[in-house]
Amino acid sequence: MKKEVALLRKLREDAVSQGSLVNALFFADKLVHLSGDPVDSFYLGQLYHQTGDHGRALDAIEHLTGLCAGYLKSQVYLKLERYQQVIDIQESKSDLDLLIQKTIKLEIKSLLEVSRGHAFLHQGLREQAKISYTRALEMDYKCFEAFQALRDNYMINLREEQDLLKRIVKDPDSEFVGALYSTLNAQHCKTDTLVKHHFKNNPTMHLVQAERLMNAGRYQKALLLVKSVLNKDRYHPKALYLQMALWWQTKNHSELFLLGHELVQQYPQSSLAWYCVGVYYLTIKKHVDARQYFSKATIMDGNNQYAWMGFAHSFALEDEHDQAQSAYSTCQRMMPSSYLPRLFIAMEHMKLLHCQLAIEFLEASLVLSREDPLVFNEYGTVFYQLEKYHEAMEHFNCGLQLLEPQDTHVRPTILLNLAQCHRRLG
Numbered sequence: 001m002k003k004e005v006a007l008l009r010k011l012r013e014d015a016v017s018q019g020s021l022v023n024a025l026f027f028a029d030k031l032v033h034l035s036g037d038p039v040d041s042f043y044l045g046q047l048y049h050q051t052g053d054h055g056r057a058l059d060a061i062e063h064l065t066g067l068c069a070g071y072l073k074s075q076v077y078l079k080l081e082r083y084q085q086v087i088d089i090q091e092s093k094s095d096l097d098l099l100i101q102k103t104i105k106l107e108i109k110s111l112l113e114v115s116r117g118h119a120f121l122h123q124g125l126r127e128q129a130k131i132s133y134t135r136a137l138e139m140d141y142k143c144f145e146a147f148q149a150l151r152d153n154y155m156i157n158l159r160e161e162q163d164l165l166k167r168i169v170k171d172p173d174s175e176f177v178g179a180l181y182s183t184l185n186a187q188h189c190k191t192d193t194l195v196k197h198h199f200k201n202n203p204t205m206h207l208v209q210a211e212r213l214m215n216a217g218r219y220q221k222a223l224l225l226v227k228s229v230l231n232k233d234r235y236h237p238k239a240l241y242l243q244m245a246l247w248w249q250t251k252n253h254s255e256l257f258l259l260g261h262e263l264v265q266q267y268p269q270s271s272l273a274w275y276c277v278g279v280y281y282l283t284i285k286k287h288v289d290a291r292q293y294f295s296k297a298t299i300m301d302g303n304n305q306y307a308w309m310g311f312a313h314s315f316a317l318e319d320e321h322d323q324a325q326s327a328y329s330t331c332q333r334m335m336p337s338s339y340l341p342r343l344f345i346a347m348e349h350m351k352l353l354h355c356q357l358a359i360e361f362l363e364a365s366l367v368l369s370r371e372d373p374l375v376f377n378e379y380g381t382v383f384y385q386l387e388k389y390h391e392a393m394e395h396f397n398c399g400l401q402l403l404e405p406q407d408t409h410v411r412p413t414i415l416l417n418l419a420q421c422h423r424r425l426g
Helices: 002-017 021-035 038-050 054-061 067-079 083-087 095-100 108-122 126-139 144-152 158-168 172-182 193-198 203-215 219-230 237-249 253-266 271-283 287-300 305-316 321-334 340-351 355-368 373-385 389-401 411-425
Strands: none
Touching: 002 021, 002 038, 021 038, 038 054, 038 067, 054 067, 067 083, 067 108, 083 108, 108 126, 108 144, 126 144, 126 158, 144 158, 158 172, 203 219, 203 237, 219 237, 237 253, 237 271, 253 271, 271 287, 271 305, 287 305, 305 321, 305 340, 321 340, 340 355, 340 373, 355 373, 373 389, 373 411, 389 411
16 A cells, blocks of 8 residues: 555656646545545645636645645635635644645745735735735745735835835845845835846846836836837736836827737736726727726726726816716725825816815825826926916926936926916016
8 A cells, every 4th residue: 555655646746747737636636545644635635726626625625724734725715715714714733734844845824924915905904914914024034925915006105115124134145035125116216236236137127117217207218128028028917017008108009909909819807908908998088988998907806906097097087076086095095105096186186276185195195206207297286376386386397307308298298387387477
């Protein structure tokens, strides 16, 4: 019997190493019945999970206890959308953990905490999700998944991020990893020069720089960097979102049309694909159609902040101020560390000549970012409405200083506003 068990384990491991999960499942299933070992049950559940058969995965591991089994259960529950069960998993160790962790050396507790964060996020409990992600990163500085979740969901601002990175640095290894994390924020002014040197041509660094350029209104330069990434990785999600935003800013509806068709054909179940269709209709000013596709994107992924933002834009462009402000307020709750929802709410208040409310939201925007010339342009517009022309000119000039000389999108607007101030002052 021992000989047969050993053979089946070898066949299972060989199949996994060759990438043949179907073969691995065949041998793993026979192995569980032959050995009765909980470790073999764990690997059978893992294989079912990897092949997308989550119900059978749960059947295979439901009787197991311990951190490793708990983490695998959390992954399965997430796929089955049973979020409360993820949160309720107990952190109890068992002999199974010792046996499994001989071969997979993972910080299981931190990974389980990340799963809890995902479950909280799906339930709309963003503050609890933030606590779980932060705790996971503090447990294990290598847990990039937690850091990425905090950033992608705009849960921490620049100061909070810097404080968190300081807390996880305990030795040279964690210091290097912390420096890598810091390169992901477009607002970081200071990043380790050695890291910058070694990774200056890395796609991630290009996208961070492209985001910074886009926020500063330098759309053509940003597009060049995004295209350099997509030339190597055609469906890079972050690059695609940036490209869509840049094409919308430059009114490139033909490219959006082609990309939308391609993404819908390749990824019909993807929120990103239908978001692209929505951006296309927004660009050609068919706002009702745009709203329909943005809504579809949010149904597919309720945490797609870009789709919620597009949904809000579709109201704003039709001067539906109440609906636009309501949708932007949703974005603000979903993106607490982003200045953009606050900027757009301020713009809606300006349309209604609610100058004091606009100032409050613009001040909040400047706290989070001082790199976008549009924020200064809107601030100047508020002061112009209040007939404070010198203060308006000061803010318009601040916006101009952030632009490149060849900018042709934002510069004309700011210059026109500045000229109006000079005209008023005689």
